[in-house]
Amino acid sequence: MESIDFRVRLRTEEMLRPWNPEHPAPHFSQYIELYKMKDRLTPMGMPEFVEHMVAGGVQKGVVCGGSVDDNDHLMAIKASPQGERFYYMSPNSAMLGAVLRGATGMSVSDWLSPRLWQAIGAEDTALWRTDRTGLELTNGNFNATLRDYGRLGVVLANNGARPDEPSGRQVIPREYLLDATDAKRAPEQFRPGKATPYMGYGYQFWLYPGKRWRFAMLGVHGQSILVDPEIKLVIVQTGANATEQAGDTSLGREREAFWRGVIAYYDRR
Numbered sequence: 041m042e043s044i045d046f047r048v049r050l051r052t053e054e055m056l057r058p059w060n061p062e063h064p065a066p067h068f069s070q071y072i073e074l075y076k077m078k079d080r081l082t083p084m085g086m087p088e089f090v091e092h093m094v095a096g097g098v099q100k101g102v103v104c105g106g107s108v109d110d111n112d113h114l115m116a117i118k119a120s121p122q123g124e125r126f127y128y129m130s131p132n133s134a135m136l137g138a139v140l141r142g143a144t145g146m147s148v149s150d151w152l153s154p155r156l157w158q159a160i161g162a163e164d165t166a167l168w169r170t171d172r173t174g175l176e177l178t179n180g181n182f183n184a185t186l187r188d189y190g191r192l193g194v195v196l197a198n199n200g201a202r203p204d205e206p207s208g209r210q211v212i213p214r215e216y217l218l219d220a221t222d223a224k225r226a227p228e229q230f231r232p233g234k235a236t237p238y239m240g241y242g243y244q245f246w247l248y249p250g251k252r253w254r255f256a257m258l259g260v261h262g263q264s265i266l267v268d269p270e271i272k273l274v275i276v277q278t279g280a281n282a283t284e285q286a287g288d289t290s291l292g293r294e295r296e297a298f299w300r301g302v303i304a305y306y307d308r309r
Contacts, residue, residue: 126235130179133244137178148176159211160195161202162188180260186278189265193274196221196255196267221255221267223247250307256299262286266299271306275299 137148144151149168157166166188169181184192195202200212220243223231232240232249239256240247248254257265261280267273277295286292 124229126229126241128241133179134177136244137176140178141175147174148178156211157188159202159209160188160191161204162191164188186276189276189278190274193265193267193276194272196265197269197272197274199269219243221245221247222253223249223255224253248303250303252303252307254303258287260284260286262289262291262295264295266302268303268306273302273306275302 140148140151162184164185164187166182166184168176168183170176195211196217199214200210200217201214202209202211219225222242223240226240226242226247228234230241230247232238232247235241235247238249240249242255244257245255246258248256252268252270254266254268256267259280261282261284262277263280264275264277266275279291280286281289281291283289287296
């Protein structure tokens with residue numbers, strides 16, 4: 041098993057390698073030349089695009105009705121300069137999967153299986169739904185068991201290392217994890233209270249306000265993982281709302297009230 045090597049350098053020509061040679065996506069080359077790789081991890085700037093979740097069909101593990109190729113045109117025009125404003129954009133995250141596949145020549149699942157999923161000691165095989173071309177939809181669509189999500193959370197809560205192994209094997213480089221999840225390292229416009237009225241945003245992680253280092257992974261249907269490395273707290277919720285935008289539902293409000301209550305309790309200690 042391998043640990044993740046985040047030191048891989050993605051040159052422009054590698055990022056432009058078509059993941060679907062029969063459909064090179066005309067806007068994608070212009071899009072990828074304009075922005076740094078880390079800007080795909082933290083969606084900076086505001087596009088002329090509105091994030092709107094719609095229900096999609098699933099057939100044989102493939103999400104019907106579109107592909108990552110179809111998203112490239114959504115990035116062609118921005119309403120504000122890159123780096124000035126936070127705006128959550130699912131197509132940004134979807135493009136990360138395309139970039140990884142183009143750079144490694146492997147599917148996202150094949151690349152991450154030994155480096156992350158097997159490395160954390162997962163018990164079960166996870167499922168990642170794909171678009172019609174077979175490319176994983178890396179803006180979500182990942183399915184795993186409660187216990188394995190918990191294992192991932194424990195590794196994140198232990199600075200990216202396996203606490204159950206005597207060697208304390210490092211699965212995720214600690215410095216990368218801090219860059220991805222520590223609000224103090226985020227650009228000013230991505231910090232809690234700035235990116236949103238309450239939370240900040242890192243490299244695909246939501247960042248909590250306060251003195252402690254806390255972060256979360258939030259699914260659109262309400263699935264969630266809260267991580268507090270200082271006290272080694274991990275809370276996993278796999279219960280899902282019937283509709284998207286769960287944060288606006290009673291499930292999302294009750295989850296947030298519970299989490300904030302737990303956080304307030306430990307902040308008083």
